[in-house]
Amino acid sequence: MMIRDVVQFWQRTRLRPAFIGTACISAILATGPLLLGPAHAQETPSTQAPTAAETANAVPSDIQQLPILYLKQLRDKNPPLSLLDLSPADDGVAGAKLGIADNNTTGKFTKQNFTLDVVESANVDDLIKAALEKGTAGSGFIAADMEPDALLKLADALAGKDAVIMNVGNADDSIREENCRANVLHIAPARSMLADALGQYLAWKRWNNWFLIVGPQPEDKLYAEALKRTAKRFGSKIVEEREFKYEPGSRRADGGFEQVQQQIPGFTQGAKEHDVVMVSDEGSLFGEYIPYRTWSPRPVTGTAGLVASSWHPALELWGGTQFQNRFKRLANRIMRPLDYDAWLAMRVVGEAATRTKSDKFADLNKYVHTPEFEVAAFKGMKTTFRSWNGQLRQPLLVSTPKMLVSVSPQPGFLHQTSVLDTLGYDKPETKCKAYAK
Amino acid sequence: MSTTKSLYASLASLAAVTAASSHASAYTAYVTNEKDNTVSVIDSEKQEVIKTFKVGQRPRGVIMSKDHNWLIICASDDNIIQVYDAKTYEFVKTLPSGPDPELLILHPDGKRLYVANEDDNLVTVVDIEKGTVISDIPVGVEPEGMGMSPDGKVLVNTSETTNMAHFIDTETHKTFDNVLVDSRPRVAIFNHDGTQLWVSSEIGGTVTVLNPADRKQIAKISFEIPGIAKEAIQPVGIRLTQDGKKAFVALGPANRVAVIDVATFKVEKYILVGQRVWQMYLTPDDKMLYTTNGTSNDVTVVDVENLKAIKSIKVGRYPWGVVIGNN
Numbered sequence: 001m002m003i004r005d006v007v008q009f010w011q012r013t014r015l016r017p018a019f020i021g022t023a024c025i026s027a028i029l030a031t032g033p034l035l036l037g038p039a040h041a042q043e044t045p046s047t048q049a050p051t052a053a054e055t056a057n058a059v060p061s062d063i064q065q066l067p068i069l070y071l072k073q074l075r076d077k078n079p080p081l082s083l084l085d086l087s088p089a090d091d092g093v094a095g096a097k098l099g100i101a102d103n104n105t106t107g108k109f110t111k112q113n114f115t116l117d118v119v120e121s122a123n124v125d126d127l128i129k130a131a132l133e134k135g136t137a138g139s140g141f142i143a144a145d146m147e148p149d150a151l152l153k154l155a156d157a158l159a160g161k162d163a164v165i166m167n168v169g170n171a172d173d174s175i176r177e178e179n180c181r182a183n184v185l186h187i188a189p190a191r192s193m194l195a196d197a198l199g200q201y202l203a204w205k206r207w208n209n210w211f212l213i214v215g216p217q218p219e220d221k222l223y224a225e226a227l228k229r230t231a232k233r234f235g236s237k238i239v240e241e242r243e244f245k246y247e248p249g250s251r252r253a254d255g256g257f258e259q260v261q262q263q264i265p266g267f268t269q270g271a272k273e274h275d276v277v278m279v280s281d282e283g284s285l286f287g288e289y290i291p292y293r294t295w296s297p298r299p300v301t302g303t304a305g306l307v308a309s310s311w312h313p314a315l316e317l318w319g320g321t322q323f324q325n326r327f328k329r330l331a332n333r334i335m336r337p338l339d340y341d342a343w344l345a346m347r348v349v350g351e352a353a354t355r356t357k358s359d360k361f362a363d364l365n366k367y368v369h370t371p372e373f374e375v376a377a378f379k380g381m382k383t384t385f386r387s388w389n390g391q392l393r394q395p396l397l398v399s400t401p402k403m404l405v406s407v408s409p410q411p412g413f414l415h416q417t418s419v420l421d422t423l424g425y426d427k428p429e430t431k432c433k434a435y436a437k
Numbered sequence: 438m439s440t441t442k443s444l445y446a447s448l449a450s451l452a453a454v455t456a457a458s459s460h461a462s463a464y465t466a467y468v469t470n471e472k473d474n475t476v477s478v479i480d481s482e483k484q485e486v487i488k489t490f491k492v493g494q495r496p497r498g499v500i501m502s503k504d505h506n507w508l509i510i511c512a513s514d515d516n517i518i519q520v521y522d523a524k525t526y527e528f529v530k531t532l533p534s535g536p537d538p539e540l541l542i543l544h545p546d547g548k549r550l551y552v553a554n555e556d557d558n559l560v561t562v563v564d565i566e567k568g569t570v571i572s573d574i575p576v577g578v579e580p581e582g583m584g585m586s587p588d589g590k591v592l593v594n595t596s597e598t599t600n601m602a603h604f605i606d607t608e609t610h611k612t613f614d615n616v617l618v619d620s621r622p623r624v625a626i627f628n629h630d631g632t633q634l635w636v637s638s639e640i641g642g643t644v645t646v647l648n649p650a651d652r653k654q655i656a657k658i659s660f661e662i663p664g665i666a667k668e669a670i671q672p673v674g675i676r677l678t679q680d681g682k683k684a685f686v687a688l689g690p691a692n693r694v695a696v697i698d699v700a701t702f703k704v705e706k707y708i709l710v711g712q713r714v715w716q717m718y719l720t721p722d723d724k725m726l727y728t729t730n731g732t733s734n735d736v737t738v739v740d741v742e743n744l745k746a747i748k749s750i751k752v753g754r755y756p757w758g759v760v761i762g763n764n
Contacts, residue, residue: 105558105578106599109615319597322537322556322579354600354617376598376620376640380690381668419666 067138095339099346140361145169470753503547
């Protein structure tokens with residue numbers, strides 16, 4: 001779903017073997033017992049309950065308990081083209097675990113204990129059932145990695161209950177705008193934000209003429225729509241648009257390099273003069289075929305080549321190195337954008353609990369929705385929530401698979417209240433009504 | 438009478454000028470260049486770099502030994518502390534630390550070194566003579582700022598992601614209080630009589646002043662600069678003059694140092710310096726303030742009396758820490 005993530009290369013570099021052992025042990029000592037309870041629930045969510053209860057019983061009663069539910073909708077999707085892009089089974093969940101661990105390091109001092117309860121299912125009703133049973137019984141904060149329709153169904157089922165959903169896995173703009181719900185916070189950046197982050201960089205480069213190639217999936221069309229909105233906002237132009245057709249499953253271009261080498265130049269031949277080739281292929285089913293094979297020698301951007309994302313596994317700015325190391329020690333892999341979003345969701349709850357010194361949903365939820373609420377999230381500036389649709393505002397990364405290229409908002413994109421609101425739907429444009437109430 | 442008085446006054450000021458100029462020639466500033474793996478040595482009288490020497494990987498926090506003979510540097514990417522001779526710039530020895538040491542502080546006894554290890558939620562206590570670890574103190578996520586009370590009894594460490602100032606008893610090596618401050622606290626520093634603890638919050642954009650006796654907040658200082666986005670105001674380094682009158686706060690990407698009147702906690706002035714101003718150090722006579730400007734690769738020298746930036750000195754890439762020796 002995410003616009004992408006990649007790069008296993010990073011694992012080979014910059015590890016510090018001498019220290020990993022001891023540091024890992026101390027991390028487990030500090031947070032291990034709190035993490036052991038909530039593991040993967042898979043299809044047996046009921047087995048988790050006693051563990052959480054045991055944890056609660058095992059610690060002194062003056063410690064506040066903050067269980068957080070994590071719902072993961074299992075989707076049936078075609079695998080991405082590159083082996084490097086295969087989604088790990090604990091994508092997102094590992095980030096949530098790190099967030100819980102970070103919260104608990106602080107919790108040692110504030111007498112607060114955070115636990116994670118993961119429920120994974122392909123059946124949306126199972127996820128809703130889990131939310132109704134466990135989510136409201138815990139901290140009331142529920143992280144959800146779900147499809148837009150499923151997420152809205154969940155939000156409606158929880159309406160009026162002591163619960164708030166933190167969307168970590170979905171970039172859909174409609175669930176933030178015309179279909180927004182008052183009980184959903186959006187941690188993941190919206191497509192419009194990702195497109196604007198990229199568009200600002202291209203505007204800074206003055207690469208204003210885009211040749212857009214759109215895949216056949218509904219998400220591809222939505223990202224293309226976001227790109228068109230961006231182009232209009234920042235003075236760029238889509239000089240040509242082509243649809244890349246293929247049979248999902250058979251993957252037309254999947255004939256090995258010989259066929260691809262023939263197909264892509266032909267497909268991109270004869271386009272109007274352009275500065276960049278813009279690919280919209282969120283599932284990474286053909287986009288990776290485009291770079292270095294285009295008819296004209298032009299950079300590729302969009303969902304392949306230069307991409308925008310909430311996180312990059314090679315980011316070392318703003319203390320990111322330590323954060324990446326902590327994640328790697330915990331998960332034995334690199335951190336992907338979904339992991340980052342999930343970590344951030346846990347930190348939202350952690351920050352609310354630390355500042356309010358409370359474990360009560362009403363206190364936490366109220367504080368999260370005040371203008372004072374902020375979370376430091378390794379982005380060089382505070383991340384806060386937009387009051388008009390519950391979207392987290394944050395700087396976004398513009399990068400190649402291996403390295404950061406830039407961070408948006410770009411210099412020169414100004415705003416009267418927050419430069420971060422130059423990314424995505426701003427207050428005067430919003431169609432969200434639920435938050436206005 | 439009045440003539441005598443003014444004569445005394447002019448004699449005194451003459452003496453002060455002479456003392457200042459003879460002193461000034463004696464100071465040496467050492468700047469760690471994070472990206473170059475070097476230290477730039479600046480003669481404070483000439484106000485120029487007189488030597489650049491290679492040190493370990495990613496040098497950041499830097500202090501001097503009590504006798505000012507040694508330069509003690511966090512080589513963050515080597516996961517060690519390095520000791521160099523402050524005069525000959527020769528490597529003396531390494532000291533142990535945890536992973537990714539960032540900032541350090543010396544106990545007034547000159548023997549115990551406290552190191553914040555950003556990567557493992559620990560403060561390491563090191564015996565600098567023996568080169569051994571005395572103790573590890575668990576603190577919050579990403580320990581960073583290190584402040585020592587003038588009597589040496591209390592160490593304060595700030596943790597960047599936990600957002601706390603941890604008060605540590607230097608006898609027992611145990612935390613006895615943890616005070617929540619604004620987001621991403623970077624630097625903690627006691628005033629010279631130990632009655633105030635100043636903590637900067639980089640992302641929160643504020644400086645909190647605490648009373649170390651009861652850990653209650655005395656003041657919270659925020660900053661506003663016309664034409665600068667609020668998000669770009671990120672307080673990091675703090676320095677206080679010995680007379681207790683002025684505080685300087687480096688504001689990171691706002692490219693300015695805020696001057697604060699300690700009596701009222703009001704910002705008196707913003708001094709424009711280089712880009713992403715990070716750490717600072719005062720000359721021992723409190724006449725000059727040196728700032729490291731990370732992204733413009735230079736050091737700004739600020740005249741403390743007139744509150745003016747008087748010189749910018751080119752150093753290595755991404756200057757991070759700075760310390761000034763007595764000689």
